[in-house]
Amino acid sequence: MRTVFWEDNQLKMIDQRVLPARFEIIAYSDHRSVANAIRDMVVRGAPAIGAAAAFGLALAGYESASSSSRELIADLQAASATLKAARPTAVNLAWAIDRIMGIAAKKKEERNADGLRQLILEEAQRIADEDVEINKRMAEHGAALIDDGDTIIHHCNTGALATVDWGTALGVIRTAHEQGKKIHVLVDETRPRLQGARLTAWELEQYGIPYEIISDNMSGYFLKAGKAQKVFFGADRVAANGDVANKIGTYMLSLAAHDNGVPAYSVVPTSTVDLSLAHGGLIPIEERDATEVYGFRESRWAPEGVAVRNPAFDVTPAELVTALITEKGVVHAPNAAQILALFQDSKK
Numbered sequence: 472m473r474t475v476f477w478e479d480n481q482l483k484m485i486d487q488r489v490l491p492a493r494f495e496i497i498a499y500s501d502h503r504s505v506a507n508a509i510r511d512m513v514v515r516g517a518p519a520i521g522a523a524a525a526f527g528l529a530l531a532g533y534e535s536a537s538s539s540s541r542e543l544i545a546d547l548q549a550a551s552a553t554l555k556a557a558r559p560t561a562v563n564l565a566w567a568i569d570r571i572m573g574i575a576a577k578k579k580e581e582r583n584a585d586g587l588r589q590l591i592l593e594e595a596q597r598i599a600d601e602d603v604e605i606n607k608r609m610a611e612h613g614a615a616l617i618d619d620g621d622t623i624i625h626h627c628n629t630g631a632l633a634t635v636d637w638g639t640a641l642g643v644i645r646t647a648h649e650q651g652k653k654i655h656v657l658v659d660e661t662r663p664r665l666q667g668a669r670l671t672a673w674e675l676e677q678y679g680i681p682y683e684i685i686s687d688n689m690s691g692y693f694l695k696a697g698k699a700q701k702v703f704f705g706a707d708r709v710a711a712n713g714d715v716a717n718k719i720g721t722y723m724l725s726l727a728a729h730d731n732g733v734p735a736y737s738v739v740p741t742s743t744v745d746l747s748l749a750h751g752g753l754i755p756i757e758e759r760d761a762t763e764v765y766g767f768r769e770s771r772w773a774p775e776g777v778a779v780r781n782p783a784f785d786v787t788p789a790e791l792v793t794a795l796i797t798e799k800g801v802v803h804a805p806n807a808a809q810i811l812a813l814f815q816d817s818k819k
Contacts (some may be wrong), residue, residue: 473603473636475514475522477596480533482526484514487632491673502531502550509557509564512664516633517707517743518602521563524554525595528571532588540579540587547575547591560716560757560784562708562745567598599635605740606637608798613643613703613738614650616794616801621647621700622655624690624728627718628670629705629738640703640738641674643796648680656682657699659690661718663763663781687720691727702728702735709737709744713789713805714751719782725791734793741797744810751786759783 474485481498482505489495497513499505505527508514514523531550537543551568558564571594575587582590617623623644627633630641638645647654656675661667668684675682685693693699702724708716715721715737728735748754759781765773773779795802795810802809 473599474516474519474632475526475599475635477526477529477592477599482523482530484508484523485632486513487515487670488513490632491669499527500530501534502527503553505530506553506557509554515666516628517561517563517705518606518634518639518740519632520558520561521567521742522595522599522602522635524557524564525567525571525598527554528568529588529592529595532591535584538584540582540584543584543587544575544579547572558757559755560707563740563742566742567595570598571595602635602740603637605798606634606639606642607646609639609738609740609796610637610642610646612798612801613640613736613796614647614652616734616736616796617643617647617652617654617701619652620654621652622657622693622698623701623703624657624659624693624699624724625671626659626667626702626704626721626724627661628666628674629703630671630674632670632674633705638674639705639740640736641671643703643736643738644680645678648678654680656680657690657693658682658684659687659720659724660684661720662687663767665767666718687724690724694727694731694733699733702733704735704737706737706739706743707784708748708754709739709795709810710748710751710754711744711746711810712750712807713792713795713802713810714754715739715787715789715792715795716751716754716756716784717787719785722785722787722791725787729791735791736794736796737787737792738796741799741814744797744814746811746814749807751788754784754786756785757783
């Protein structure tokens with residue numbers, strides 16, 4: 472089953488907030504509800520967010536009562552702003568919206584409003600389908616970097632739940648396992664929302680991959696002791712120079728890996744690379760609600776009235792990233808020239 476899919480004229484998504492205790496699917500019929508779902512992390516992971524936003528825009532088209540293509544475009548532009556504001560760091564969201572709006576703008580003279588609505592839905596479905604194929608190509612490239620017997624530290628959740636299907640970094644690990652490599656995964660819990668302990672562990676259970684959960688601050692110990700040979704994580708945005716914005720804690724993990732000579736790989740589709748930003752310092756970092764830090768669900772452990780900071784992401788400098796693994800190939804020691812060449816080669 473896909474994480475994000477269109478069925479019965481609705482967008483349906485696995486509710487990632489309640490896993491692993493419950494498996495639930497929620498249906499959405501309007502774009503504002505989709506924006507709220509993205510903001511509240513019903514769906515999360517840059518590729519999954521992009522696909523959800525694309526289908527959200529399709530819903531906005533059907534919500535609009537406009538009878539002309541030009542009026543429909545105006546309604547879609549307003550819906551685009553609502554969807555883009557839901558998660559500003561994940562560049563796939565804006566990428567998917569801009570891709571669809573660009574196509575709609577080109578075709579508005581050729582199609583009536585209903586034709587344009589159908590076109591938008593078809594493009595949203597195409598984005599979702601492409602994501603699965605891209606994930607599988609990344610997985611093949613990345614699995615070649617995993618050796619039989621490796622223990623891998625994995626940060627956050629980057630599996631099928633973070634994408635439409637298959638996964639980015641966890642998709643690489645899954646492919647290596649299916650190739651017959653005997654691997655073991657140290658799953659850091661990934662505070663404050665515990666995506667590792669809740670979601671990655673749940674996915675590894677489904678795949679039958681051996682794993683153990685560790686707290687985020689244990690990674691340095693295992694790296695220093697020589698008990699981990701690789702580090703894998705995803706990305707929510709990559710700047711033009713190779714700096715990687717990812718779930719908070721990635722920077723500290725990469726520092727520890729670099730200090731101990733352990734390769735750290737970021738698995739990322741090229742749609743997550745933002746060539747408009749020269750370096751990671753320009754990437755907007757989302758600050759989330761304090762409740763995520765002082766407690767979890769019904770539990771609270773901090774004093775009442777406590778002050779909290781909760782940046783959802785940090786930026787890992789390119790020099791700490793051993794390689795970017797993309798659907799177009801592996802970029803070792805990423806820098807601006809290599810990343811630009813990756814995009815230029817794809818145009819030939």
